[in-house]
Amino acid sequence: MFSTSKAFSSFSVNDIAKAKDFYGKTLGLPVSSGPEGTLVIELSNSTKALMYPKPNHQPATFTVLNFPVDSVDKAVDDLTKRGVHFEIYNEPNLKTDQRGISRGNGPTIAWFKDPAGNILSVLEAA
Numbered sequence: 001m002f003s004t005s006k007a008f009s010s011f012s013v014n015d016i017a018k019a020k021d022f023y024g025k026t027l028g029l030p031v032s033s034g035p036e037g038t039l040v041i042e043l044s045n046s047t048k049a050l051m052y053p054k055p056n057h058q059p060a061t062f063t064v065l066n067f068p069v070d071s072v073d074k075a076v077d078d079l080t081k082r083g084v085h086f087e088i089y090n091e092p093n094l095k096t097d098q099r100g101i102s103r104g105n106g107p108t109i110a111w112f113k114d115p116a117g118n119i120l121s122v123l124e125a126a
Contacts, residue, residue, distance in 0.1 A: 008047065011064045012054035013039075013116035019051050022115050026082050059117030068125040072101055072108045075122040079112065087111040087119075 013019040016039050023041045024031035030042040039051040049065060069075040076086060076099055086100025089111075096102045101110045109123040 006046070008050060009064065010050040010052060011060060011118055012057045013051045013114070013118070014054065014057035015115060016051070016053050018115040023051075026079075026084065057116055059113070060119060063111065063119045063121050065118075065120045067120065067122045069122045070125070072110050072122050072124050073099075076101060076110050079122070084112050087113070 016037060020031050020039055023029050023039070032040050032042075034040040034050060037053050041049050041051070043049060043065075067075075080086070080099075087096070087110075088098070088100050089096045089102070094102065094105075096110070099110070100112070101108060107123045109121050111119055111121045113119055
C-alpha cells in the first residue's frame with residue numbers, strides 16, 4: 001500500500017516568513033508556498049517537507065530533518081559562515097566538540113536549530 005506512496009514529513013514553525021528565509025536563503029533549499037499558509041521545501045529526489053504555521057508552536061525535542069553530507073566538518077564550516085549556530089552537548093551519552101560535532105558514537109553528526117527551535121542535523125552518510 002505505501003511502497004509507491006510519496007510520503008513526506010511535516011512539522012510546525014511559529015513564523016513562516018523566518019522559516020522561508022532560513023530554509024531558502026541560509027540552507028539554500030528550494031522553497032515554495034503551499035496550501036493554507038504552509039511552506040514546502042524540496043529536499044532531494046522529489047522528497048519534500050511541509051512546514052505549517054502554529055501560533056502555540058513548541059519546538060520538537062528530537063531531530064526533525066537529517067541532511068546527509070560527504071563531510072560534516074565541511075558542512076559545519078559552510079553553515080557557520082552562513083550564520084548557523086551548532087549545538088554543543090556535554091551529556092553522559094552525548095558529547096560534541098567545540099564546533100558541535102559528535103564523533104565515534106554512531107555517525108559523525110552535528111545538530112543545529114531552525115528559527116522556530118526545531119532540531120536539524122548534518123551527518124556523514126555511511
